[in-house]
Amino acid sequence: MGKRFNELSAKPIHVVNRMTTIIVMNPFGEYPQYDALGLAQQVTTKLAAQLEQTEPWKHRMPPLCHQ
Incomplete structure (x- = not known):
């Protein structure tokens, strides 16, 4: 163990x-085809796609605490 x-x-x-x-x-x-901003945007996009895949409901729920 x-x-x-x-x-x-x-x-x-x-x-x-x-x-x-x-x-x-x-x-x-x-990633020679990207500058710093392009690389950051690509990473952010990939992370957002992964998060959407694992917990898709969280990003579409309206906030309930402000009603």
């Missing part, structure tokens, strides 16, 4: 460190 937990917790840390290295060394190395 302890070993499995360590393996799972090590993977996100590795990904974060790898991404940080990519961003510091070459910010647009994987």
